[in-house]
Amino acid sequence: MTLLDMLPSIGHAAPRRFDPAIWPVTTRSDDEGRLCVGDVALSDIADEFGTPTYVLDECDFRHRARRYRRALRDVEVVYAGKSLLTTAVARWARDGGLGIDVCSPAELAIALAGGVDPARIILHGNAKSPGELRDAVAVGVGRIVLDSAMEIAYLAGLARRRQRVLIRVTPDIDIHGHRAVTTGISDQKFGFTLAADKAAHKAAHNAADNAADAVKRVLAHPILDLIGLHCHIGSQVSDPALYGEAIHRMIAAMADIRRRHGVILTELNIGGGHAVPYVRGDAELHPEELARVLEDALDDACAAEQFPRPAVVVEPGRAISARAGVTLYRVHSVKERPGGRTFVAVDGGMSDNPRVALYGAQYTVALANRHSLGVKKVVTVAGRHCEAGDEIARDIKLPADIHPGDLLAVACTGAYHHSMASNYNMVGRPPLVAVKDGRIRELVRRETVADLLARDCG
Ligand SMILES: Cc1ncc(COP(=O)(O)O)c(C=O)c1O
Numbered sequence: 171m172t173l174l175d176m177l178p179s180i181g182h183a184a185p186r187r188f189d190p191a192i193w194p195v196t197t198r199s200d201d202e203g204r205l206c207v208g209d210v211a212l213s214d215i216a217d218e219f220g221t222p223t224y225v226l227d228e229c230d231f232r233h234r235a236r237r238y239r240r241a242l243r244d245v246e247v248v249y250a251g252k253s254l255l256t257t258a259v260a261r262w263a264r265d266g267g268l269g270i271d272v273c274s275p276a277e278l279a280i281a282l283a284g285g286v287d288p289a290r291i292i293l294h295g296n297a298k299s300p301g302e303l304r305d306a307v308a309v310g311v312g313r314i315v316l317d318s319a320m321e322i323a324y325l326a327g328l329a330r331r332r333q334r335v336l337i338r339v340t341p342d343i344d345i346h347g348h349r350a351v352t353t354g355i356s357d358q359k360f361g362f363t364l365a366a367d368k369a370a371h372k373a374a375h376n377a378a379d380n381a382a383d384a385v386k387r388v389l390a391h392p393i394l395d396l397i398g399l400h401c402h403i404g405s406q407v408s409d410p411a412l413y414g415e416a417i418h419r420m421i422a423a424m425a426d427i428r429r430r431h432g433v434i435l436t437e438l439n440i441g442g443g444h445a446v447p448y449v450r451g452d453a454e455l456h457p458e459e460l461a462r463v464l465e466d467a468l469d470d471a472c473a474a475e476q477f478p479r480p481a482v483v484v485e486p487g488r489a490i491s492a493r494a495g496v497t498l499y500r501v502h503s504v505k506e507r508p509g510g511r512t513f514v515a516v517d518g519g520m521s522d523n524p525r526v527a528l529y530g531a532q533y534t535v536a537l538a539n540r541h542s543l544g545v546k547k548v549v550t551v552a553g554r555h556c557e558a559g560d561e562i563a564r565d566i567k568l569p570a571d572i573h574p575g576d577l578l579a580v581a582c583t584g585a586y587h588h589s590m591a592s593n594y595n596m597v598g599r600p601p602l603v604a605v606k607d608g609r610i611r612e613l614v615r616r617e618t619v620a621d622l623l624a625r626d627c628g
Contacts, residue, residue, distance in 0.1 A: 187199065187536070187541075188205070188536065188581075189447075189450050189534065191447050191450075191454065192447055192448065192449070192450065192493065192534050192581045192582055193207075193493070193496070193534075193581050193582075194207050194208075194227035194229075194230040194493055194494055194495075194496060194581075195227065195229055195230045195233050195493075196208050196209065196227050196229050196230065196605075197227075199541060202540070203540050203541025204538065204539055204540065204541075205536060205537075205538040205539075205579055207225055207227050207496055207605055208225075208227050208228065208229065208604075208605025208606045208607065208608070208609075209605070209606075209607055209608040210605045210608055210609070210610055212225065212496065212498055212538040212539075212577065212579055213538060213539040213577050214610075215498060215603060215605070215610060216498050216500065216538075216539075216577050218610070219601050219603055219612070219616070220601075220616065221498050221499050221500040221516075221517050221518070221577070221600075222497055222498060222499050222500075222516070222517060222518030222522050222600040223497070223498045223600050223601050223602075223603060223616075224495055224496075224497055224522070224583065224584075224587060224588050224600050224601070224602045224603070225495065225496045225497070225498060225579075225603055225604075225605060226254075226259075226494050226495055226584060226602060226603065226604045226605070226613070227494045227495075227496075227604075227605060227606075228262065228494070228604045228605065228606040229606060230493055230494035230584075231259065231262050231490060231491060231494040231584070232262055232265070232266060234489065234490040234491075234493070234494070235247075235249070235262065235263060235265075235266030235267075235268055235490055236266055237457055238266075238268070238457050238484075238486060238489070238490065239266060239267045239268070241456075241457035241458045241460070241461045242457055242460070242461050242464075242484065243461075244465075244482070245461070245464065245482045245483065245484055246269065246481065246482070246483040246484070247267070247268050247269070247483075247484055247486065248268060248269035248270060248271050248290075248292055248439075248483055248484070248485045249263040249268045249269070249270050249271070249485070249486065249487065249490055249491075250271050250442045250485045250486060250487025250488075251270050251271060251272050251273075251277045251280070251281060251487070252271075252272075252273055252277065252487060252586075252589055253487030253488050253490070253491045253492070253584075253585035253586055253589060254487070254491040254495070254584055254585055254586075254587075254588055254589055255270075255272075255277055255280050255281070255589065256280065256284075256588075256602060256613045256614055257280055257283045257284040257285075257613075258284070258604060258611075258613045259284070259491070259613070260280055260281045260283070260284025260285070260286050261284045261285055261286075263284075263286070263490070264284065264285060264286045264287075264290075268490075269286070269290035269291065269292065269312070270286050270290065270291050270292075271291070271292040271293075271294055271485050272291060272292070272293060272294070273293070273294040273295040274295070274302075275302055275305060278291065278293065278305070278306060278309070278311070282309060288309050288310040288311050288312065289310065289311075289312040290312055291311045291312055291313075292311070292312065292313045292314075292315060292439075292483075292485075293306045293311050293313070293314045293315065294315050294317075294338075295317065296317045296318065296359055296360050296361075297317075297318075298317070298321055298324075300324045300327075300328060303321070303324050303325050303328060304328050307325070307328060307329050307330070307333055312334060313334045313335065313336060313397070314333060314334070314335050314336075315335070315336045315337075315338050315400045315439070316335050316336065316337050316338065316384065316388065317338050317360060317361055317362075319379075319383070319384065319387060322384065322387045322388055322391070322394070323387075325394060326391035326393060326394055329393045329394065331393070332392075332393055332394075332395045333393065333394055333395060334395045334397050335388060335394050335395065335396055335397070336396075336397060336398045336399060336400040336437065336439055337361075337362060337381060337384050337385060337388065337396070337398075337399055337400065338360060338361035338362065338399075338400045338401065338402075339361050339362050339363070339364050339381045339399055339400070339401055339420070339423065340360065340361050340362070340363055340364065340401065341364060341401045341403065341415075341416050341419040341420060341423075342363075342364065342419070343403045343412055343415055343416055343419070345403055345404045345407055345409075345412055360402070361381075361400075361401070362379060362380055362381040362383075362384045363379060363380050363381065364380070364381050364419065364423050381399075381423065382426075382427075382430065385427050385430075385431060385433075386431070389431060389433065396433065396435065397435060397436055397437045398424075398435045398436060398437030398438055398439060398480060398481075399420055399423060399424060399435060399437075399438060399439070400439040400440075400441065401416055401420060401439070401440055401441055402440075402441025402442060402443060402485070403416055403440075403441065403443060404443050405442075405443045405488070406443065406445040406446075406488075407443045407444060407445055407455060408445035408453035408454060408455050409455075410455060410459050410460045410462075410463040410464075411463060413440055413460060413463055413464060413467070414463045414464070414466065414467035415467075416440050417438070417440065417464060417467035417468055417471050417482075418467060418470070418471045418474075420438050420440065421438070421468070421471035421472060421474075421475055421477055421480075422471070422475060424438070424475075424477060424480065425475035425476075425477045428477070434477075434478060435480065436478075436480050436481060437480055437481045437482075437483065438480040438481070438482050438483070439482075439483040439484075439485065440464075440482065440483070440484060441484070441485050442484065442485040442486045442487050442488070442489070443486075444457070444460065444484075444486045444488070444489035445489075446488055446489055446492045446493060446582065446585075447582070448531060448532055448533055448534065448581075448582045449532045449533065449534050450534070455489065457486075457489070460484075464482060468482065487585060488585035488586065491584040491585040492582050492583075492584045492585035492586075493581075493582055493584060494584040495582065495583040495584025495585070495587060495588075496579045496580065496581055496583060497518065497522065497523065497579070497580045497583040497587065497600070498538065498577060498578070498579055499516035499517055499518050499551075499562070499577070499578045499580070500516060500517050500575070500576075500577060500578075501514055501515070501516055501572060501573065501574050501575065501576040501577070501578060502515050502516060502517055502554070502574055503515045503574055504549075504572060504573060504574065511548075511549070511550050511565075512547060512548070512549040512550070513549070513550050513552045514549045514550070514551050514552065514568065514572055514578075515552045515553075515554065516551060516552070516553065516554065516562065516578060517554055518553060518554060518562075518597075518600065519552070519553015519554045519555045519560045519561075519562065520553055520555050520557060520559075520560045520592075520594060521553075521555060521591060521592050521593065521594040521595065521597045521599070522587060522591050522599065522600050523553075523562060523580070523583065523587050524590050524591075524592065525586060525587070525590070526559075526561055526562060526563075527557070527559055527560065527561075532563065532564075533562060533563045533566075533580050533581065533582065533583070534563075534566075534580070534581040534582065535551055535562065535563050535566055535568065535578055535579070535580050535581075536578070536579050536581070537568060537569055537572065537576060537577070537578060537579075538577040538578060538579040539576055539577040540576075542569035542571055544569055544570060544571055545569075545570045546567040546568060546569055546570060547567065547568065547569075547570040548565050548566070548567055549565075549566065549567075549568050549572070550563070550564045550565060550566075551563045551564075551566065551568075551578065551580075554595075554597070555594055555595050555597070556595060562580060563580070588600075588602050588614070593617075593622060596619075596622055598616055598617035598618055598619065598621060598622060599616070599617040600616060600617075601613075601614055601615050601616040602614040
């Protein structure tokens with residue numbers, strides 16, 4: 171228990187030890203100053219499961235799912251499994267009334283094993299194989315999002331009953347300058363370009379790469395039931411107006427399809443990409459704000475095109491799973507470079523968190539096994555891998571007395587950590603444990619040297 175915990179009024183003057191915008195909803199410190207999540211001291215988890223370990227706050231995940239459902243009442247919320255998926259996580263999403271989007275055979279298998287109704291599963295991917303499409307059709311996935319002309323031909327050839335499909339398009343919304351990853355522009359690998367996007371249309375060498383042609387191809391196969399369009403404008407989008415803009419462009423494209431082909435598409439999926447804060451002050455996209463913008467944009471766009479209001483689908487991943495996760499690392503060494511940085515080396519790194527090396531991501535780190543009221547110093551938390559750039563957090567403040575054996579917790583690591591982990595340096599992937607009401611449940615066990623050797627055929 172910190173002074174701050176005991177006297178909340180001083181919170182106005184001092185920054186809180188754990189920013190509630192970043193840490194899991196159940197984060198607190200116990201009487202010994204240890205960091206706790208889900209009423210479990212993180213140092214107890216580290217003792218039992220070793221480090222590094224991914225810890226998931228079940229309450230946080232369920233809370234985010236519920237908040238989405240409440241805020242976006244007239245919108246279907248489909249959880250993006252690529253951000254984090256285990257059978258338990260799939261069940262939490264299902265219990266919260268969410269569908270699941272998957273983009274690989276294993277993600278599909280996990281969602282099914284988690285008890286998700288196949289009708290509530292959406293299959294994505296820009297390079298789906300005929301085998302993957304066949305398996306998805308066989309289990310009865312509700313919707314398949316088509317990404318290439320080849321895929322349309324494959325699916326039409328192997329479907330045995332009517333399959334609901336959407337066409338993924340790029341609405342040409344460039345979210346650069348918004349500290350985000352862009353996928354909604356034409357010059358990237360996903361989907362078909364919109365015919366309305368004249369420059370991209372002209373530049374497209376192959377007519378088969380544009381949406382108008384894709385619609386024609388799909389409609390030529392009556393076994394494919396074209397119900398709508400899909401777009402995903404990027405990641406870490408904090409300005410809801412960008413989704414409003416996407417709605418306008420997509421409704422215009424749907425009206426164009428009605429004009430050309432006489433078909434009225436009834437579903438509009440605007441993907442995910444909702445921003446979450448990783449460090450204090452980062453912008454966040456609130457589902458309530460998003461709901462207001464979507465509502466207004468739909469009203470305006472449908473009125474302008476005299477187009478019937480389609481069912482709207484959103485696919486948040488990170489916004490539901492990121493803040494539930496905390497990664498635990500043991501400090502192995504502290505090196506002070508004369509005239510340079512202080513490196514705090516831990517037992518994980520880019521194999522369990524590739525986002526720093528990939529995107530220059532920033533993180534919030536806390537000492538988890540004790541509370542130090544002493545002075546702080548600026549350090550770099552370095553990983554264990556054979557890359558100079560293997561860092562978890564650069565130039566952050568930690569207690570000056572940090573030493574080998576201390577336990578660090580890194581916040582906001584629920585999304586794209588477990589799901590993006592690798593075996594670099596033949597390091598086994600960490601376990602994933604869920605905490606709730608003082609109980610710990612192992613969801614995925616640690617990958618061992620024996621696991622790694624078992625795949626080596628000699
Ligand atoms: C099609 C699609 N939907 C949803 C998402 C989820 O994005 P986020 O986790 O940023 O919400 C992604 C992420 O890449 C995506 O490609």
